[in-house]
Amino acid sequence: MLDIKFVRENPDAVKENIKKKFQDEKLPLVDEAIELDAKKRANQQESDELKAQKNKTAKEIGALMAAGKREEAEEVKKKVKDNGERIAALDRENAELSEKLTKIMYTIPQMIDPSVPIGKDDSENVEIQKYGEPVVPDFEIPYHTKIMESFAGIDMEAAGRVAGNGFYYLLGDIARLHSAVLSYARDFMIDRGFTYVIPPFMIHGNVVEGVMSFPEMDAMMYKIEGEDLYLIGTSEHSMIGRFIDSQLPEQDMPLTLTSYSPCFRKEKGAHGLEERGVYRIHQFEKQEMIVVCKPEDSPFWYDKLWQNTVDLFRSLDIPVRTLECCSGDLADLKCKSCDVEAWSPRQKKYFEVGSCSNLGDAQARRLKIRIKGENGNYLAHTLNNTVVAPPRMLIAFLENNLKADGSVSIPEVLRPYMGGKDKLIP
């Protein structure tokens, strides 16, 4: 979300930004917003003036009453020009204008970072880094559910009966591997100075509205019946929600947090052939990183964040590449983002395992997350990134560590979490 002042003063830059994101249909919104804003300000001024008058008169009456001049007070009372209705009408109209304006402001995309490559859609995303050799072994890599089955590690059928499509039972070593990856990821981030957090897994509607757009909410969030509670789609929701309407002391910056949570998503929309198994599911677990920092520090943290994910995957012998989102593929609230993708030797291509975003001050403006500095307050910058999100991550893990004999080797860093085992044998 942009600052309306910025839009007012730089309408051309805002329009240029919209064009860069190939959303020309949104161009008229800019002038609409400016018009609504002007109307709103004029209204507020009139309303404020009337209120000033009203306050003044009420005070006069008060002074007379206090002085015991009851009759004079009654006189002034009679003369009070009742502007109440006019004030109420103006305020009501302004509430409507504000609502309309906010809706538009939510729709106008964030200014993208100048470094973001221009492109229409994800086909024009740009590879910025590649680590490890994307090996294609000389034996066939089965579909990930088949690998899991060879260890008696998954029961999709029962999950379907019990909870429906999009759920899973993980069993035995595969389940242990799942927990091991999360524990390892947690410690990996703690070692890098992040504070471990377990947040609420359900949040109120107003927090949901603060952290995402309505269409997103509708497509993702599960609501608890009869309660003002939603299951979180990612811990980012409750992690950022924690700072709603707060002023953070400047000396505490940056806040570097790593949170664990289960994630629940409706995943409305098409499910392709490659999205079977545990690739796209209604429930998964995720270790996440969140940074709240001063505006000038957010580019530094952005690079640091996605690099963390790359380092983690490398330590597990999984080849990865990092793909920067081009302007057209960038979500409206983000000013820069990239996906970390892991190599799939079965599909012979990379697939997304993490997503790193710099939201700039967009979330902070919506949620009023400010930093209290020596020279006044200013909006914070917020960033988030996936550390690791199993069971999807296990797909990459199993495919890359599978040996010809059907065993799966356990990288050294993970062994302490797997009871010392160096390989899993079917």
Next chain:
RNA sequence: GCAGACGUAUCGAAGUGGUCAUAACGGGGCGCACUCGAAAUGCGUUUGCCCUCCGGGGCACGAGGGUUCGAAUCCCUCCGUCUGCGCCA
């Protein structure tokens, strides 16, 4: 979940229809003075948002409504905290 009490600044807290909102009183923080330095003492300072013709104006006493010329104060709804009881991993 039930019952009672409470919600005012950085903390404790006063105010119960008008001159009481930067907001009494006290603590904390910061600055200054005294001191070789510190403690003690004294003086000063210590919210955020919106609009602005830069003179100023408006809003916020948990949140939202209502009564009134005027609400921290009276009424209604909701939220939260504490205490007791109940229930529970």
